[in-house]
Every structure is written in C-alpha cells, then in structure tokens.
Amino acid sequence: MRSAARFSVGLALCLTLLAATPQQDEAAAIDQGKLVQPGRLVVAGRRLSCGGTATLLRDFEGFAVSSTVIMLNMQALKDLPRPVQWLIYYHECGHILFGPSETAADCYAVRRARREGWLNQQALEDICAVFNIAGHGPVHPDPEDRCNQLRQCFAKKGTVTSR
Known part of the structure; x- marks a missing residue:
C-alpha cells in the first residue's frame, strides 16, 4: 500500500513538472528547475539530445547525473569550456x-562527439586538462587514467558496450 502511495506522489510530481513547463521550440540551458523535452535542449550554442530522454535543469551538488532523465546543473557547468559541457x-x-x-x-x-565533428585530438586534450584541474570524485577514475581511457575510445572505431 505504501509503494502505491509513493508511486502516486511521484506521478503527481512528474505531472506537475510537465504541466508547469512551457512548451517552446527549444530551451536554452540557462533556466534552473525546468524540464526540457527531448530534442529541445541547447547547451552553449549546441542542440543536444539523447533519444527520447528529457533533461531536468536544476541546482544540486555536482555537474550532471542521469536516471530516467538527465539532470544538469547549469550553474556548475556554465564556466566550463563548451566542449566539456557537451561531453558531460x-x-x-x-x-x-x-x-x-x-x-x-x-x-x-x-x-x-567525434562523429558529430566537434571533438578532435586537441579538443580532447583540452578536456583532459579540465578534468585534471577538476579532479575525479568518488565514482570516476583518477584524471590521468580517465584521460587515457578517453584517448583509447577516441582512437577506436566501433560500438560501445556496457562491460
């Protein structure tokens, strides 16, 4: 019974967020507390999309997280170089x-990013420089290892697997 009540509260919250969000052709990622429909997000001048996934712009600790939506903290991202924002x-x-x-x-x-044409070797090195300054937090590899992995992915062709 409790799970049904929690589900109802969660559903009501989602519907409230959707109803409170004005429909626009696109949303610039500057407004906090806004749910942006799939395909309508613009970050640092570039339209970004992740299939049918919506993006929630809001304040929280960190840059971004994902679950059933992508959450972006635009306050934390705004001073980063554009390619870093897009890569995040x-x-x-x-x-x-x-x-x-x-x-x-x-x-x-x-x-x-490479397929879209905005990531080249120099941009990747610039991104790695930002990672080295920002650190890595509890879930990401240390910056040097992470950048080595990014370079390997950049060099490889093919698909990504979850392993």
Whole structure:
C-alpha cells in the first residue's frame, strides 16, 4: 500500500513538472528547475539530445547525473569550456544507454562527439586538462587514467558496450 502511495506522489510530481513547463521550440540551458523535452535542449550554442530522454535543469551538488532523465546543473557547468559541457551531457546520455559503467559512458560521449565533428585530438586534450584541474570524485577514475581511457575510445572505431 505504501509503494502505491509513493508511486502516486511521484506521478503527481512528474505531472506537475510537465504541466508547469512551457512548451517552446527549444530551451536554452540557462533556466534552473525546468524540464526540457527531448530534442529541445541547447547547451552553449549546441542542440543536444539523447533519444527520447528529457533533461531536468536544476541546482544540486555536482555537474550532471542521469536516471530516467538527465539532470544538469547549469550553474556548475556554465564556466566550463563548451566542449566539456557537451561531453558531460553525452557522458550522462551514455549512462542512460549503457548503464552504470563510467568507461562505457565516457566512450559513448567521446565517440558521439567525434562523429558529430566537434571533438578532435586537441579538443580532447583540452578536456583532459579540465578534468585534471577538476579532479575525479568518488565514482570516476583518477584524471590521468580517465584521460587515457578517453584517448583509447577516441582512437577506436566501433560500438560501445556496457562491460
């Protein structure tokens, strides 16, 4: 019975968020507390999408997380270089698609960025420089290992797996 009540409260909250969100052709990622429908998110001048996944813009500790939506903290992201912002978004998209593996999410982000044409070797090194300054937190590999993995993913062709 409690789980049904929790589900009802959660559903009501989701419906309230959806009803309170004005429909627009696109949403610039500057407004906190806003649910952005799939395909309508613009971050640092680039339209970003993750299939049918919506994005919730809100304040929280950290840059981004994913579950059934991608949550972005635009206050934390706004001063980062544009390619870093985009890569963080696609990293979270990688979690939506491939699960909890940090390496799989990173590989997905790097390969998608390369396929879209905005990630080259120099941009990847710039991203690694930001990671080295920002640190790694409790869930990501240390910056040097992570950047080595990013470079390997950049060099490889093929698909990403969750392993």
